[in-house]
Amino acid sequence: MTLWRIYQGVDRPHDRIADLPPPPPWREFDGGRDGTLAAVDRDAVGGGRRRLPHRAAYRADERTVDAVNTALYLRRPLLVSGDPGVGKSTLADAVARELRLGPVLRWSVNSRTTLRDGLYRYDSLGRLEDAGLARHQSDAPAGASAATDLGRYVSLGPLGTALAPYALPRVLLVDEIDKGDLDLPNDLLDVFEEGGFEIPELTRAADQQPTVAVRPHDGGPAVRVTRGAVQCRAFPFVILTSNGEREFPPAFLRRCIRLHLPSAHQDGARLRAIVEAHLPGAGAAAEAAVGAFLARAATGELATDQLLNAVYLLAPSAGAAGPDRDRLLDLVMQHLNDAPPGRP
Known part of the structure; x- marks a missing residue:
């Protein structure tokens, strides 16, 4: 069983992620084949945010370890439910640290959260102000506003960053998805199935700027986006946490690996x-x-x-x-x- 377990629930970081076999044919993605792979510091677990102390391992039982590996092999999100405080969120830190997958990308969901919040942000007001300033500068060359680098106004959200073309999967924590809008789980389906998304503002300008460097959510090296399309190369390891406050549609559930963490309150x-x-x-x-x-x-x-x-x-x-x-x-x-x- 150890050979099958890429994630082993141990307190020693290792490189067994390199042993992960190719995905099933229906979960193959080809982002980044043109050499525009984004890079990440694989040992920068936490990225300056709250994280599991390096001196201690998350106590994962065998069922949890098997669920994590099933999600890794099948390139499917892991939907983790359980009472508050049982370790749903901490599991993401543990996987990222052990497999040396870099900082955990965290997306906290509330009742106002939309899919676009997780994908990207576009500063249309900032671009409009810069274009107006360029027009009023007498020494600005003709067409300066049209040539403005669009990457200055686009930043990827945590979900968008996770879907960037990294060579190894990023770890994404979607925290308390059951607090989100009723449509959010269904909105996520297409993104998870396609392993990517489009930034319309960049697609419309693709003839003038076919490739744009945008800022990732974790402040790492810029991600190059070609013709407005963000496509993963390695599907991210996604943990969706739920406190069991609502039911999810069957179409969403069948695309997830489900794990319930029992309460430790009497153990x-x-x-x-x-x-x-x-x-x-x-x-x-x-x-x-x-x-x-x-x-x-x-x-x-x-x-x-x-x-x-x-x-x-x-x-x-x-x-x-x-x-x-x-x-x-x-x-x-x-x-x-x-x-x-x-x-x-």
Whole structure:
């Protein structure tokens, strides 16, 4: 089984992504064959954003490891569901770090999010202002505004960057997709099926500027876009997270690999492993917080990050008196399904 597992859920980065076989014929993409491949720093996990500490591995069980590898082999998105705090988002960091795939591209979804938000942004106002300025400069050559570099006004979003023609797959986290508009899952279908998209503003100007260098979402080297078409070479590893707040259309679900992460709220060993991964050496503070968390989770909804907050607060004052510790736990381990204070 180890040979099949490109991602192994270990704490050592490695280059086994090179062993990933060619995709199925129906998932082949040919972006970047003309030598315009974008580059990425493969070891720059996190890209300056929140990331999994390098000293600790994400605790992935065998089912999670197999789901990740299935998505990698089939070049399909991985739809991960589960309660808040079970590690849905952290899985993306773990895969990117172990397989040395560069910074995770994060796209946080809300009720106003559209597909274009994830693909690209076009600064039409900035271009209009620059064109007007060029016209008013007496020493500007004729046609200067038409020759303006369009790449100055276009930037790729996290999804658009993931679909750029990288030699190796980028890791994209689409966080809380169930909070998005009802049409967003269906809007994503064509993009995931085609492995690319078009930037109409660049397509219209393709006769004047056939190739344009645009800024990627993570601030890395510019991506060259030819005739307005962005097409991946390696389909990105996409994690879509869901808190189970809505159902998705069957057409969307059949194009995803699905994984449900069970809650760790009554699993003391797993909770201790999570604490050790994020706050190693917490000792007695961790034991006290885990015990309190297990007791409180039996009577109401809690999230794992509440446990981590409690351990962090208790660790420097492990010898504090009982009442002070209890007050801290009351503050950070309030049940998420309780009514706010003052309300019935």
